[in-house]
Amino acid sequence: MKRAVLAGAAVAAVIAAMGGGYIGVRGHLHSADASPVSPAAAQAGDEPIYYQDPDGRPFYSLAPKKTPDGRDYRAVPAGADLSFEEEPARAPAATDRKIKFYRNPMGLADTSPVPKKDSMGMDYIPVYDGEDSDDGSVKLSPGKIQRTGVKSEPAAMRILRTAIRAPGTIQLDERRISVISMRSESWVQKVADVTTGSRVAKGQPLMEIYSPVVASASAEYISTINSKTTGGPGVYGRGSRQRLMNLDVPDAAIVAMERSGTVPITINWSAPRDGIVLERNAIEGMRAQPGDVLFRVADISVVWATIDVAERDLGTLRTGQPVIVRARGFAGRKFAGKISVIYPQVNRETRTVRVRVELENPDSALLPDMYVDAEIDTGSPQAVLSVPESAVLDTGSRQAAFVEKGEGRFEPRDIKIGHRGGGYVEIREGIAAGEPVVVSANFLIDAESNLKAALKGFSDAGAKP
Structure with missing residues (x-):
């Protein structure tokens, strides 16, 4: 049965069910107020096979008709009607790009030089020229980028502030202690x-x-x-x-x-x-x-805070760096000072380095052997090129990041990093200011890159005699 006849029959059934006053005679539709539309006429050109309410409501007519407010019903040609026949397969869109090979749709390391299906009947995915460039870049479709949540942020100049937190104790200033003793028998x-x-x-x-x-x-x-x-x-x-x-x-x-x-x-x-x-x-x-000590007097208007800093942070310490000290016995109170001495010795048991901080103590609130918590600001006042910490892929022996090149392409870069602070890391080499760097879902891009390298290895191996 032809498409137009089926469509007409379907519309007739709908209209008859709605009580629209239409009847069918031997496959043709008739109306009391309109002439019939033959299947041959309906199939030819863009001639409408019926008319529908302009607002899309379920009101139909085989002849031109107007709504109560004077608007014309919308003509529905055969090409816009429902079809109960199987649509013919669409021809693949023409493209000027050359297909290099086809890869497994499930991501397996299997390629084919010709179109094929896997064991579940899924078509292999074509890989075009330029999609597997030798520069190591990865290209993702817009849909995959949206599904995986890939986000980028440009590398920019920022002032990084890094705080080292360490415990310590209050000690007397050795220069402010006096001993009273006799120099003769007394x-x-x-x-x-x-x-x-x-x-x-x-x-x-x-x-x-x-x-x-x-x-x-x-x-x-x-x-x-x-x-x-x-x-x-x-x-x-x-x-x-x-x-x-x-x-x-x-x-x-x-x-x-x-x-x-x-x-x-x-x-x-x-x-x-x-x-x-x-x-x-x-x-x-x-x-x-x-020589007998009769009295020992100490001035505590200035005291020392001796801080035990982890050995791994030794390279970031400098004399003169500002330090904020909080005494556990005075909640909310801060004492400001600066690093005066970094002791040239590492504690063998705790692997810490002792740092001395001079603190003003005018009201004698800080007492000897009191426990304190110190916060050392090791940041530099100079702005440095930095990216979010999430952008760095660290394998232990090397660091890398993905730079967005546009059109869904991402290029891996080897980078050299510096100090960290405030959720950012300094970039000393590998990325220029303003380049967009992937900060989210970069591990998924890295996995795609590894898959691509494996597929390329298989395809290259297969191309060899």
Whole structure:
């Protein structure tokens, strides 16, 4: 049966079912208000076989008709009607490109020089000239790019900030610790109300000391400065004063002798600096031998934070880099400092390097041996060429990235990377500024590239005699 006759019969059935007042006589359609349309006439040219409502509603007519608002029904030719016959196979679109070979549709390493089907009846996919170029590039169809979610981002100049986080402890500044000890045999006559942990000021009395050696030197000095025959202290007087200084007698005690002109029985020993008392060994009535430590005082207005940094980060450390220190005992508070010393030794057990940071501590909040967490900014203020970290394919021995070349083609590039920071990695070689780099689904492109290389190897092997 011809297509037009089938279409007409189908429309007649639809219209009759809808109560449209149409009847069929021996394969022809008739209407009470329209002349019949023969199959031969319907098949010839673009003559319509029926008319349909212009809004696409299920209203039909075999003759020209208007809607209630005066619009014409749409003419439906035979070519636009439904067909119940099997469509003839379409001829493949003509192309000027030459087919090199056909590859397996399931991605298997199997190629064919002629069209064929696999075991499931699927056609092999043609590979044209230029699709398997020797430059290693990969070409993907727009559909595959959309399905796999391939995204690109241009390489650009950025300032990378990398923060190293490491634990540490607070230590005293070695240059701000003073020890009070006797340089001659002495006795402690009295000790001030000072204990370990007390805060003292410079010049504050700590104890009274009696020393026969100090008393003898004091008498000699007073005798010299009171002598009228020598016309004053002179050179000999300066030597006597120097002897007192060599015995570490405080300057305040020497000045008091000069003013009073008398030799005191005991000498007031005072604090050499502002700070806290770390050690108090002086006891009233005790005998102190030369070198015995009676007091140890430390100034904690400036302290050190010793940070243990992993050995792998040693190459990024420089003196002068800013550091933010947070004490675990003071939530939310920050202490700013800079790296002053990088110790030239690696801890054998922990594989860490010790870094010293000087911190201002005006309110004495930071105490010795307190735990802290440090954040070292190792970034450079200079902008560098960088791409997102997801764009880099790292095999351990080499790094690569895919550059989008347009029209679905992606070119692999060997690159050299630098430091990382903020989700980006520095590109030192292999990519120019502005080139679009694949940042998403690049592993799928890499898999496609490996498949392509395998197929090319099989096809080259098959081409050899």
